[in-house]
Amino acid sequence: MALLFSLPPPSSPSSSSPSFSSHCFSISLSSGHQSGRRIRFLPVAATTTTHNRQHSIPLDKSSLAVAEASEEDQLWAAACLRVRSFYDFQDSSYGIHERIAGKRKGFKRVSCINATLPLSQLSSSANDLCAACKFTSNGEDRVVVGTLDLNRCLWLPEEIAGTKPEGIEAGFGRAYLSNVCVARELHRNGLGYDIVTKSKIVAEEWGITDLYVHVAVGNEPAKNLYMKSGFIHENDEPAWQARFLDRPRRILLWIGLPCTNEL
Structure with missing residues (x-):
């Protein structure tokens, strides 16, 4: 199951300040979860994202888990963290639009990678985060505190494409990071680095040789x-x-990965 963001036109601009956004897609969940609710999002331009300088909660990372997500509750929690990070969102006036999960045209594979912590570690210091991004797995309440998507594809919509690898292997060996965000209360704890590191490990397992990410020219913390x-x-x-897309300019970053698995 994958998180894919489908973004209808917004009615007003966002006032939020996310940290490490790269590109936004739409959430795709199976139809049994929170049926009937809908949400309207504003696509976030990666170049407008900034590092939030507010006070950060120090973490004991011994109970941090960074892994691919497959359960609906955790995917839902990740979607809520993205909405919370990327958009001016009020739960009273918005909802989540759900569709049965499927493969996006042109995307060979998509995985949601989350960093999660036990609810008990955060409940006294980040009530809003815990309420919005909590899920239950194996009887334990946890909170999604960082998330990204790993996308095996030739390019992302409305973004410049990478050039490596070339030829017939490009569709299998190239991937992009997107929807990269960390809960604003927990910046400066290395969570962004942790989820990016995990994404490289998963990409290597997929046989990805060339991993890309788009970032705003002026977004120094993300760079x-x-x-x-x-x-x-x-x-x-x-x-x-x-100018045509009415957004600040972006740059494309690349890293080469060792191929440790079959394409």
Whole structure:
């Protein structure tokens, strides 16, 4: 099951300040969960995202789990964290639009990778986060505190495409990170680095040789995160494309990965 973001036109601009967004898709859940609710999102331009400088809650990461998500409750919690990070969202006036999970055209494979912590570790210091992003797994209440999507595909919609690998292997060996975010209360705890590191491990298991991420030209915290993770500059979005899409310009970062599994 995958998280895919389908973004209808918004009625007003977002006022939120997410940290590490790359690109936004739509959530796709099986039809039995929270049926009938709908949500309208505003797509976040990666170049407008900034690092939130508010006070950060220090963490004991001994109970942190970073893994691919498959259970609906956890996917739902991840979607709520993304909404909370990327959009000006009020639960009283919005809902989640659900569809039966399926494969997005042009995408070979998509995985949601989450960082989660026990609810008991956060409940006294981050009530809003716990209420919005909680899920239950194997009888334990946990909270999604960081999330991203790993997408095996040739390109992301409305983004410049990577150039590696070339030829017939490109569709199987190339992947992109998207929807990268960390709960604002928990910035500066290395959670962004943790989920990006896990995404590289999963990508290697898929046989990905070339991993990409788009980031805003002016988003220094995000660029620092990715470069700390080993990414280097490959390309710049043309200024005309950014103007046409009415967004700040982006750059494309790349990292080469060892192929440890079959394509």
